[in-house]
Ligand SMILES: [Zn+2]
C-alpha cells in the first residue's frame with residue numbers, strides 16, 4: 001500500500017482534463033490509502049490558470065467522491081496556492097471560506113517570469129537558481145499555508161537548459177527556506193513530477209531532505225503532481241525511500257489543517 005498521494009489535480013485546474021472521480025478510481029487501483037486533491041488557485045494575471053478555479057463546484061465534486069468512495073479511499077481537500085505571499089488577502093479569504101484539510105504553497109513565478117518558460121533561464125544558472133530560492137524564502141516567511149510544494153521545481157526545466165544543478169552551491173539559501181519551514185511547522189512535500197522528465201529526480205533533491213531533518217523539520221508529505229490518470233501514485237516508492245534515507249519515518253496526514261504522523265512503510269518487495 002501507498003499511504004498517500006497529496007498532490008493530485010483534476011479538471012478544476014486549467015492544465016488537467018481528468019475528472020476527480022477518475023482520479024479516485026486510479027488511486028484505488030494503485031493501492032493508495034489517502035489522496036489529496038489540490039487544484040491550482042492562481043492569481044497572477046499572466047498565469048494560464050488565472051481565476052480558473054471554481055471553489056463551490058469543486059467542493060460539490062469532492063463531496064460526491066467522498067460519498068461514492070467512502071469505503072475504499074480517504075479523500076482530503078487541498079488547494080495549491082500560487083505565490084501566496086503576493087496575494088495574501090485573497091488567499092486568506094479562500095482559506096477561511098472552506099474547510100480545507102491542507103494548502104500547498106507553490107512558487108511558479110518569480111517576478112514577471114515563470115520557471116516553466118524558457119525565457120526565465122536566459123540568466124546564468126547561478127542567478128536563475130539563487131533568485132528562485134531567495135524569493136521562496138520570502139514566500140515561506142510571509143504566507144499562510146501548510147505544505148511547501150516542489151521546493152526546487154526550478155530545476156525541472158533548468159536541467160534542460162544548463163544540465164544538473166548542485167544543491168550544495170545554494171546550501172545557505174536553501175537552508176534558510178528549510179529552517180523557516182521547520183520553525184513555522186510548514187511541511188515539506190516530496191514531489192515526483194520531475195521523475196517523469198529528463199532530469200529523473202524527485203523535488204526537492206534528496207540531500208535537501210537531509211538538511212530539512214537537520215534544521216528540525218518534522219512534517220513531510222509525498223505527491224505525484226498527477227495531471228493525468230496514469231500519473232496517480234507515480235514514483236511514490238522512490239519518494240518514500242528518499243525520505244527514509246534522510247531519516248524520516250513518518251509522513252504527515254492532514255485533517256482540518258492539522259498534521260498527525262502516519263508511518264512510512266518499509267520497502268515492499270512485492271510492488
Ligand atoms: Zn506546482
Ligand SMILES: [Zn+2]
Pocket residue numbers: 007009080225
Ligand atoms: Zn500541482
